[in-house]
Amino acid sequence: GQQVMQIPQYQHVQEGEDFTTYCNSSTTLSNIQWYKQRPGGHPVFLIQLVKSGEVKKQKRLTFQFGEAKKNSSLHITATQTTDVGTYFCAENYGGATNKLIFGTGTLLAVQP
Amino acid sequence: DGGITQSPKYLFRKEGQNVTLSCEQNLNHDAMYWYRQDPGQGLRLIYYSQIVNDFQKGDIAEGYSVSREKKESFPLTVTSAQKNPTAFYLCASSGGGLGNEQFFGPGTRLTVL
Numbered sequence: 001g002q003q004v005m006q007i008p009q010y011q012h013v014q015e016g017e018d019f020t021t022y023c024n025s026s027t028t029l030s031n032i033q034w035y036k037q038r039p040g041g042h043p044v045f046l047i048q049l050v051k052s053g054e055v056k057k058q059k060r061l062t063f064q065f066g067e068a069k070k071n072s073s074l075h076i077t078a079t080q081t082t083d084v085g086t087y088f089c090a091e092n093y094g095g096a097t098n099k100l101i102f103g104t105g106t107l108l109a110v111q112p
Numbered sequence: 113d114g115g116i117t118q119s120p121k122y123l124f125r126k127e128g129q130n131v132t133l134s135c136e137q138n139l140n141h142d143a144m145y146w147y148r149q150d151p152g153q154g155l156r157l158i159y160y161s162q163i164v165n166d167f168q169k170g171d172i173a174e175g176y177s178v179s180r181e182k183k184e185s186f187p188l189t190v191t192s193a194q195k196n197p198t199a200f201y202l203c204a205s206s207g208g209g210l211g212n213e214q215f216f217g218p219g220t221r222l223t224v225l
Contacts, residue, residue, distance in 0.1 A: 033213065041218075042202055042216040042217065043155070043202070043204075043214075044216070045213035045214065088154060088155070097162055098206050099145075100155075100157070102147075102154040102155040103154055104154045105153075105154050
């Protein structure tokens with residue numbers, strides 16, 4: 001079945017350092033979404049990527065979709081303590097049903 | 113959050129009892145979803161519904177049941193047949209169609225003793 005692999009599982013950085021999480025699929029993705037879940041909270045939608053090679057930015061966050069649409073990445077520049085949480089990628093595999101397969105997530109810890 | 117409510121936030125039940133988790137949304141969304149999250153893991157789809165009076169099994173539907181009698185409500189019953197029910201349960205909704213974001217409720221943490 002379809003699988004979405006996400007690495008690393010855990011990353012600990014000093015505040016101000018950069019952070020990147022990677023999402024890889026065994027199949028071509030129609031689109032990919034990214035969510036953030038704060039500790040003890042629920043996932044919150046960040047962004048959706050649809051086009052091959054697409055790059056989108058949200059302040060210090062940069063999202064990329066691979067040229068072959070089989071991988072994606074999220075890069076955070078100069079992390080802050082507010083960036084703490086688990087970042088999930090999610091593949092839309094259900095067409096119009098919008099069913100998502102979530103990656104295992106990357107837990108980001110930021111030391112002040 | 114986002115117009116989706118789940119109650120209660122924490123729930124304790126004895127083994128062998130059925131328990132129903134509520135999920136209500138006022139976003140006028142057609143599609144609703146139930147996920148299960150275990151510690152340190154991603155979300156796994158239990159059931160989803162695209163329209164009232166219709167729902168489909170997700171990847172881990174065994175031991176669970178749902179109903180969708182109203183657009184706003186999508187309750188999940190965790191039955192005694194679920195072998196390992198202790199988990200964090202998240203409900204979500206979306207406007208439907210390809211690629212629409214999902215809005216999540218605050219979740220219910222179920223502990224079966």
